[in-house]
Each structure stands twice: as C-alpha cells, then as structure tokens.
Amino acid sequence: MKEKLAELRLIGEERIASASTVAELQAAKGTLLGKKSELTELLKEIPKLDPALRPEMGSAVNELKNHLAGLIEGREETLRLQSAEISPDFDLTVPGIPPASGGLHPITQMRYDLDDTFRSLGFEIFQEDEITSELFAFDNLNFPPDHPARESMDTYWLMGHDGGRGGDRLCLRPHLTGASVRYMLSRKPPYRFVYPGRVYRNETTDARHERAFFQYEALIVDRNIPFAAGKVMVKGILDRVFGRDVPVRMRVGFFPFVEPGFEIDMGCLVCGGKGCSVCKNVGWIEIMPGGTPHPNVLRAAGLDPAEYTGFYVNIGLDRLVMMRYGVDDVRLFHSADLRFLSQFR
C-alpha cells in the first residue's frame, strides 16, 4: 500500500502541475480526490487492514489527500490569475483593427495646414464663386485688352456669355487673384487674408499640366509694407508645409497684376541645393509668383495706390502636394481613384 501511495503522489503532482486550464484542473481534482478516485478507494480499504497498521496508513492517506488538495488550490489560483482565455500562443503579430477609413483629399489637407499657418498670423480666410467675369478676371488685374490669356484657347468662357466684354463676358475663373478685388471692395482696409480655391485653364493635360488645379493666394494690404516683408510670408508657409527651414529666394518675374513681380524659388529639398534632376540641376525650384499689387489693381479695389501698398503670393497647391508626397502625375488629384486617395489618410 505504501508503494501505491507513493505512486499516486507522483501521478497526482504531475497531473496538477500539467493542468493548463481551470477546467483541466477540475477534471484532475475529480480523478485524484473524487468519490471514485483511487485515493478514496484506498481509504475504504483501511478498515480491512491489520489494526496495528491502520493509524499509520490512515494518516498517510489523509496526508496525501491534503497534500494534493493544497496543490490543487495553489494551482487553481495561479491559473485564475493567468486568465483562462489567453493561451500562451496568443499571436501578437496580428494587425490592429483600423479606425473608420475615411480621409481628406491631400489637397484639402495641405490647404488646411496653410489655413492654420495664416490664421496664426491673423489672416482671414476668403472664398468666392468659381464663375466670374472678364471684368474681375482680367480688366481689374491690369491685363492689357489684347492679352492672350483672355482668349478661348486659355480660358474657359461660357457659351452664350462669351460675346460681350467686361462684366458680361463670363468664364470659369482662370486664377484666384480677381476675387481678391472682390474681397477688398466689400471691406475696409487694412487687409490680411488668404484665398484658397480651384481654377481652370483650357490646356492640354499631361503629367504636369491640368485643366483644373488648386491655388492658394495670400494678400496683405496696408499703408507701409515694403516688398521685403513678403519674404517673411513666403518663408512662413514653406517652413510649415515642409516642417523644416527652407531656403527661399525672390528673383525677377513678370505678372500683369504685380509691380514689382517676383518668381519665388525654394531651395531643392531633394539635393539640398547641390543640383539634381528634380531641380534641373539649379538647386532651386520655382514655387510661386508674388509681388506688390499693381497700382491699377489697388485702384480697381477702390484704394489710392499712393497711400496703400501690399504683398501678394499665389501658391500652386497641386505642385506643393506633389513635392510633399512625391506624386508624379498631377491628374491623379482629380481622378477620384480611391487607391490613390486612400494613401493620404
């Protein structure tokens, strides 16, 4: 019987230690200590033994019973703390469940980034209608009467509204600048505002040219603004968009509605200004036009150019977004292709 007890002790300890769930442990408990267990059977055998042996064997069986019960209790506590549902094989490499999968268009994202920057500088945000007249698209902006941009090969004129001149001749806006005059006509100076929007040109499209594209215009008008103040605006924008110090240079450029006019270049971020294929080996990339509003534009806005001056920049958003993400075809922005758009969430 002693050998039997020793064997049961070994088997019991082994089963308890190997139970990996509470249920397994309960099953082991039944097998080891239940009514039909071998230990219970042994206990029943004791009265049949030699009386001299009974006390010793009785206490040995009970000792084993208590020993196993104690082990079971300890094991049960361990198992409960481990939480029965989590297996040690739990796969930690399974991907997380993504939150709702929507997003802003990458152009909108860029636009809101710029809005935030300019708002922090005290600029208002302005938006206007997309259909405008020759009066605001060209006349007010000092475009000469015979400027090529006024022709239908460049601008989308509206059928039935394309015969007249000035206020009667309507088009999808070819740029945003015209509506700046609208803003100024309906408010009192000084002005400090940005004007985001989409513009339209009758062009042949390719990877770098689109018929519909986004501009972002900023204009400040007050009594004393030397054109060098524009450098601060430009730098503010680029530092924000690219998240680092971007070198900027202003060089001569011509646009009818500014005088003086500038082409504003940023240092090429790909090569750091050393020259590469992206910047055509010059180290600089043309990023936006800018300048002081032409006196005729200020006059159209009801201001005296002898008294007021300002600074204007017009940023091509598509180009900026293309540089931000390395997008190589501008037409993707209007493709509505979710395989493209979903990359910018």
Place this chain on the structure above:
Amino acid sequence: MRISLDWLEDYIDLPDGVDIQKLAYDLTMSTVEVEGCEHSSEKFQNIVMGEITEVLPHPNADKLRICRTDVGCGEIKEIVCGGTNLIRGMKVAVAKPGAMVRWHGEGGLVEIKNAKLRGVESYGMICASSEIGLFDLFPCEGDAVIMDLSNFDASPGVRLDIALGIDDVILEIDNKSLTNRPDLWGHYGIARELSALYDIPLKEIPAFAPFNDTAARSGLRIAIDAPDRCARYMGFRIENVSTKAASFKIQSRIWRVGQRPINALVDITNYVMLAVGQPAHAFDYGNIKGGITVRVAREGEKLLLLNGRELSLSSEDLVIADDDEAVALAGIMGGAKDSILDDTTDVILEIANFTPLGVRKTATRFETRTEASVRFEKGVDPQRVELAASLSASLFTGEFPEMRITAFLDNYPTPLVPSPITVSLDWLAARMGKSIPPETIRASLERLGFDVRIEASDLRVLAPSWRSTGDISIADDIMEEIARLHGYENFAPEPITSAFEHPINQRDHELERRLREYLSFRCGMQEIFTYPWVRDDFIEALSLPKGGMLQLSTPPAPDERCIRSSLLPNLIEAVSKNVRFAELAGGFAIYELAQVYFDRGYAAKQDEREKLPEQRRRLAGAVTGAADDVRDLFRRAKGIVENMPRLVNMEPVSFTRPEPRPAWADDTVWLGVTRSGKTIGHLALLSKKAALACGIKQAAVMVFDIDVDALEPLPSRTNKFAHLPEYPLVEYDISMIFDESVKWGDIEAAASGKKGPGDIVREARFIDEYRGSQIPGGKKSVTLRLVLGSDSKTLTSEDIEKSVGVITKRLSKQLGGELRAG
C-alpha cells in the same frame, strides 16, 4: 532662346575670366531665367582636328581604309574608316577614345573606344558631320562622306570647336521669362542688361548713313494702308547680290543659336533678328509688280506661303502686297511668289514693325508661329527698325562688297514718343524699405538706356523706346528696375506689422471645414475632387435636366460641354470607376463639397457692370455596399446625415417625403432633407435603372446631396448639460413580431411615449430587425431596448416587470405586436 557668349562679346567686353555660372545666376535673379549653359568644350571633348598622312587599304574589307592620321603632337595613329572621300593631306575631325558621337548621325550618343574593325585596331574614328552634330553647318550627301576641313588653318590636335572657331558657351533662356521684355529677344538686349548689371559699357552698332533721300525714293513705292497694324515699314532695294553661302562666321553664329544656315541673303536677315530682336525679311524684287502696299487682306484672298501651304485669308489678316496680289503674310512668313530663288540677284529688304495683336491672331488661326511672329507678338518698338537697318547695311557690305543699295524708303507715320515718369525718392525708399543714393540709381538706369534727371527730391525719367511698348509706364515700373539692379537678395526680410481690431470669427468657413472633417474622420468617408464639367451620358443616366446647366464655349471634350448644376453625375462616375477595383468590392464611401452653377438668377455682386449666375456650394456623398443589404446601407447613410447637425454644430435638419422624388432615386428608398420647412437636399438609394445606366451592376449606392449654402452654422455650441441620473438606470430588451408595414417610428412613439407621472420609460432604442425561418412571412421581429429609470428611487424587479408589461400590451394593442417566445 539661345544666347551665344561669343556673340555677346561683340557688344560688351565681359570681365576677363568671367564665371559663367555666376553670370547665369545674376541674369536669373535680375533679368531672365537662365535654364542652362551649354559648353562647346564639353560637346567636343576628345574630338580634335586631324590630318591624314597616308591612306592604306584594309586587308579584310574592300570598303574600309586604314588612315594614318596626325592627331597632334606628332602622334600618328591608325584609324579605320569607311569614308569615300579620304585622301592624303586631308584635314578631318577625329573622335578619340572617350569622345561622344552619334553613329551615322542616328540614335543616342555613344562613347568611342579603341576597337578592332575587321581585325585591324582603330584609334577612335574619323567623323562625318552628322556624327558630331555639325550636319547643318557642314551638310554633305550620304553618311559615307567625311567632313573635309582642309580649309581650316588649325593644326592637328586642336580641339575641334577651337579649330573651327565655334568654341562658345550658349545660355539657354526660358522664353516664358521674356514675355514682357521684347527688348531682350536678341543678343544686343541681353548685352545691354549685362552692361547695367556689371557696370561695363555697351558698344554701339554703327548707324547706317542714310543716303540721298530723293534719289532713293524714286526707286521704291511703299504705302501703309493699315497704320494701326503696321507702325513702320523700311525698305531697301539691294542689287547685285546672290544666294551664295554666307561667310562661315555668320553661318556658325546663327547655327550655334539654333538656326540652320541657308544662303547669305536669308542668313543675314536671321542674323539681324537674332542680334537685335527685330525681324527682317528679304524678298526677290524681280517678282514684285509695281510697289509695295501693307494692307488688310480681302475676304477669301489666297496666299501661297513659301513653305508651300496655301491660306485662305480674311479681313483680320495683314499682308504685304504688290500691285497684283498678296505676296507675304505680314510679320509671320513670306510667300512663295516673292521668295528668294537660286538665281535671285535683286532684293527688297523689309524691316518693318507690326503690332502684336494682329500678328498673334493670324499666327494662331493658321497655326504658323515663326521666329518673327513670336517677336512681333511681344511688342517690338518701331525705333528698333533703325538699329536693324544699320546692322543689315554693314552685313550686306561685308558679305557682298559689290552690292548696291539703289532705293531706300522709311515710312514711319507716327513716331513713338515715350512719356516722362516722375518718381519721388521718399516714396521709393518707403516701398523698397531701403534708401539708395540717387546718383547710384541714375548710373544704373542710364546703363539700361533711361534718361534720368534728379530734381530736388524727385527723379524725372524718360524710358528708352525699347522699353516703351507697354513694359515701362509708371513709377512702380521704375522702382522694379532699380530694385532688381540693386539685387533682390540685398533686401533684408522685413517683419509684417499691421494692427487689427477684431479676432477672426468666420463661422461659414468653419462650417465647411467641420463638414469635411466630420465626414472624413467620423464617418469614414473619403473626400474626392472631380471636374466641374460633366459627361453627357452621366447626365442622361441620372435623368437630370440639361436645360438649367451652363455650357463651355470650348469644352475639354465634345461630350463635356455642360458644367454642373449637380455634383451627382461626377460623384456617380467616381463610384462606377471605383467599384471595378477588387480591393473596394466590400464597399466604400466618398463625398465631394464643391460649387455648382445654374443658368439663372443673374445678378451683380461687387460691381454693377457684372451679371453673374447663381452659384451654390453643394455637398454630395455616396455610400456603396452589397445590393442584398440595402437596409443596412440605408441606415449607414441616414446615420451620416442624421448626426451631421449635432456633430458639425449647425441648425438641425429633418427628413420628409416632399414630392417630386428625384428622378435618379429608387421608388421607395428616398427621403427629402429639410430645414425650416424647405427641402435642401435628398437622401436616397440610386435607382437600379440609373445604376445600370452608369455601369454599376453589383453594388447598391446610397446617395446624399445637400445644399451647403442652406445650412446654418450655430453661433456657438448649444447642446445643454443633462444631470446625471441619481438612481441607476435599467436596460431591458424585448423582441416582438410585427407586420412588415409597421414602422419603427410608430413603435418608438408607442414604447417611449409617457403616459403618466409614474411612467419610468426614459427611452426606447432600436436594436435590430430580424426576418428568418422562425418568423412568418410578411412579418418581422423587432428588438428594442427600453431604458428605465426613476428620479426618486432604485427600481425594483416588480417596477420593471410592471412597466415592461404595460409597454408590451400597448405595442400589441396599438400595433399588433406579439412578444416572441424565449
């Protein structure tokens, strides 16, 4: 435009050892954008003058020869060559190992290496002109003819561009940056800029000495019938000339900047144009009947151009005509009748000024842009005719020492008179943020040809004629000249200072942003942008009325003439494109917020002279999913619109069924979106018919379309705080079977409607609907969750059972509901 440094040095002495990169940079910053520099030393690297000392037969090939060639420093190399004109003593171009050449003048550049040709080692190659890009300058027949350079003095071993006198640096200038500077369309103009930038003198082109007027005029008759389109016409009759080749200097110069040499007469006119930017035209006097008239063309008048194309003209075109007919398209291209032929000996040299708009219109209509028309389109000043005449006279004298000018006439009806401009020095300093000494200003402006007087605190400026065709007219233009010559880099950034009275509060702008952020970030929708023009087939597929839509005069495509009065056609087109992608088969959600336009409601805005059509901002979205789960799709789309007012902070909207149903909507699944009693949009399932017509076969599409201008942002957040319940709430779910015709709205009203002060029902929530095998046909099982609570005590189970009992009884009595077993 290509500018030759060698040519520039005819007009200015650039500082010794000038750094080309620096020069290109300075021009870019202050004048025009230099896009690149082309060095002949790079192009002709390892290509040298060689002299053949011996021509030997090739042991293994009949058509090849072995040329012993002196390649400099007494080095004689053996070169295998297939040229047909190889002889001893001939000077040839040798491409040494490492040179880049174009095999037989075709394909890309390849590097020359030492190689065995039919078993004989060859040191590089002896070149045909087409192989090293010199064909236009040394034309020859057949690619087996080697360039014979025996006429050139250079010794063997000299790099070929130096040997030929064509070593140069070419600046590539971006034409776009020249648009407003017609004075820069030639070497002389660029030289003038450099003279101002570097403060070095500009050399004058010696003036043509006008000769006896009376004698000359008798020989030539020139009438300008359209003085508004031709400001000046100068004509020379030059006799005793020929169509021999021009001198190598003229040929090589025009060739270096991109023109193909033709003959001395044509080359001189091209040279003049490339030098001073003034087009010139020479034509055969022998074919001219009577005098020359500059006139408007007759309707339908025919003109055969020298390129062989026949034009049918209109009264918008200006022509040069003799007494019979039009002989040239003014400012654009000569005609076949007056063109220079091989036997020409007697020419008229035309140096004229045509106004920009007419030239541009005609050139555009006939799609004939030429070097001349491009220059006239920019506005050449009529004064420049004289500069061109002077240069022409000296070139003709040089090329044809025996020529005679037998007639000359200058018809210049209204000479250009530049107006004086006054610039206040104080104003200048304030606008530039910097004071520059007046004497410095005067010196730099004078280099550009301005006449400047300093009077007390003002500058009185007279612009030169070449800057007076629109470029310079006001004080601001003068400021730009001063600032750019001073260098924009030399102005330090200035802080922006400006006082503002109000903080910025732009509710309407914020509404738009909140709508986008709500849809994108909370509703999981992707924003898209589509074009404003719409395809006809999508308008038809959605049965939208075409009548109210505006149209483009020159649409991007014939079937995209309409610009949208609804965002739906392009939105649905976007859906139809995306449903094709397998990765999106599970469904997706997109939206666009943009403007639409209507052919109605014309009104002035900021200016009385204007009449603009009605334009409104619109928001349209599409949620796609499986066609067999329309109920779920409907609930998702409805949830987006339903929760919009609260989460976007705007006045509430509600759902109604205002007739008529939108034509594109399903008969049953459609709702109107209403605000203050007005329908401002729709929420509906795209009808099967419309979906199929748009090419959407599998998916179901829920659409919403809302007038954003009819939404009203709240002045502030307005929802109120509700006290937290003092006693715990209890939730109790019940499932009941109803007829299909019973609506949730009625169930909710019956379940949650308070019937007395003791009623403890706070809310009845929809959990789900079930139809299946255990539910009889025509019925549905609805599970709702009752939220129960009291303000005065914790509910007991008796309270709960009693309340649930009352509600179930009410639901069966009013709506015929039956409690589901289990």
